[in-house]
Amino acid sequence: MLVKTFGSAIHGIDALLITIEVNVSQGQKFYLVGLPDNAIKESHHRLVAALSNIGYKFPKRRVTINMAPADIKKEGSAYDLPIGIAILAASEQIESDMLGDYMLMGELSLDGGLNPVKGALPMALKAKEAGMKGLLLPKENAAEAAIVEGLDVYGFEHILDVIAFLEQRETPDKVMVNVHDKLIETLNQYSFDFEDVKGQGNIKRALEIAAAGGHNVIMIGPPGSGKTMLAKRLPSILPPLTLEEALETTKIHSVVGALQSGTSLITTRPYRSPHHTISDAGLVGGGTYPQPGEISLAQNGVLFLDELPEFKRSVLEVMRQPMEDRVVTISRARVTVDYPASFMLVASMNPCPCGYYNHPEKDCVCSPGIVKSYLNKISGPLMDRIDLHVEVTPVPFADLADAPAGEKSEFVRERVIKARKIQQERFKDQDKIYANAQMSTKDLGIFGRLSEQGNALLKNAMEKLNLSARAYDRIIKVARTIADLDDKKDIGTEHLAEAIQYRSLDRESWGS
DSSP: OEEEEEEEEEETTEEEEEEEEEEEESSSOEEEESSBOHHHHTHHHHHHHHHHHTTOOOOSSEEEEEEESTTSOBOSSTTHHHHHHHHHHHTTSSOOSOTTTEEEOOEEOTTSBEEOOSOHHHHHHHHHHTTOSEEEEEHHHHHHHTTSTTOEEEEESBHHHHHHHHTTSOOOOOOOOOHHHHHHHTTTOOSOOGGGOOSOHHHHHHHHHHHHHTOOEEEEOOTTSSHHHHHHTGGGGSOOOOHHHHHHHHHHHHHHTOSOTTOOOOOSOOEEOOOTTOOHHHHHEETTTTEEOHHHHTTTSEEEESSGGGSOHHHHHTTHHHHHHSEEEEEOSSOEEEEEOOOEEEEEEOSSSSSOTTOSSSOOOOOTTHHHHHHTTSOHHHHHTOOEEEEOOOOOHHHHHHOOOOOOHHHHHHHHHHHHHHHHHHTTTOSSOOSGGGOOHHHHHHHOOOOHHHHHHHHHHHHHTTBOTTHHHHHHHHHHHHHHHTTOSSOOHHHHHHHHTTBGGGBTTTTO
16 A cells, blocks of 8 residues: 655755655565665664554565655754654555645654654745645644644654544644744843943943944954953844744754754854864864854854954855855755855954063063064955954953943943944945945945045045055945944044044054
């Protein structure tokens, strides 16, 4: 007897519909075809034990299983449930007219229990797109899949519960999630707040500008000056995730299996902070079976690279193109996948190997030329993509002890949101531009015009401070953001003057 059930395969961050065909006929062999990986081939042993332990039998006949389309590689143990149900139906141990209405996914334990799977959200989206009535999957994944409206989602703990549902002996409650309420509930739920930061007013101002314009930023300062502490608080001043951004971010984390059990939706902007020993594939994605990397897990959020010069140069260089294109393409002999990579890069570094170059109290012990050599570990093209260079100095003890609490993140975020709305209106007719940081040279000619006084100020700064040519566009972009924060249509000299401060590493005198 031939029976079909439906599952799903993950390709990139999207899902594909997989039809599982099981035929039980005369004979004694077991065949599993359709490009399954080893984890799927091992399902034979899990199914024999699981079905035996719940009172059913694995057919002692010829069992042929085809996973179509046969030219797509199938991976993982999540196909245990649809294969097991199809085998029971094909061997006439269960009867159901509902197999064509539902997508089934889940890993079986030897006692028939259902273990969670990766990629529940993309699977649910595909089930809805394919016109299916619902999705049956492990209970731990149900809340995640239930954020897809118009799809009946049921979560089960055991295969016997699935069988009872398909034979219409039991009807469990559908899993329901109110997505909009979830977003509103967690609007201000951040573990870190700018209110906790004492002093460092100029650094907080720079991070506010970075958040308002989507600019990448690097902080240079000695150990213990607060670089990491400040970076952790940056997500709390970014605009709240839109529903579309939340779904996209959740899909990526779902595919990797990075969602906590029972989590339905990522509602706060992600913050990723990989160690400097990370590999190329770990940062941008890839591997034998391609998976998203840290830059994709930071989608719509912040990627913090602490001690930037300590990262391998090859790792940093592979990040350059995704920073421009906001997407990373992983190409292998058999497959090519695209992962989104729209993130804010925040980096930190010591000014020199000993950490005390330009320190107000401690002397640098590095020999001449070492400071410049240390900075040269970061390539010019990568530094080109960082708009703000901020020098961080330690906060004196008196300021730590007596300074009042800082401004709350929610008040800073209000100013950031207001500036972002101005940019949304400005770029509403532009593709792939959502903030000032993405402006091209052509866009700068339209939206970044300077007055005669502004041109004179910028020219004077370039000459007096020995700024490199690459600083020119960056200064104008940052000045445009500062003007937006000030709710000014035109870039004023005061906006340019502040923007010029944030090009420390472009000065030829730095490290000399």
